[in-house]
């Protein structure tokens with residue numbers, strides 16, 4: 306469940322960075338993902354372990370029809386309690 310919520314947050318943030326830094330030709334986004342606590346659908350905030358596969362799938366879905374559609378997301382799992390955009394790689 307969290308994979309799509311987190312994917313949406315990540316894509317929004319990457320789009321914000323692209324806009325802010327006026328980047329073009331983004332090729333790859335390097336991410337780190339830990340165990341994330343989120344509230345959704347009336348549930349109180351709780352932690353869920355997000356698998357790289359599910360997040361990858363979520364990111365592809367959320368990126369559709371944006372400038373990130375063809376961008377590769379490289380995801381590394383960490384023990385942090387957050388996600389982090391490590392690098393936005395341009396051509």
Ligand SMILES: [Zn+2]
Nearest residue numbers: 306307345353
């Ligand atoms: Zn949940």
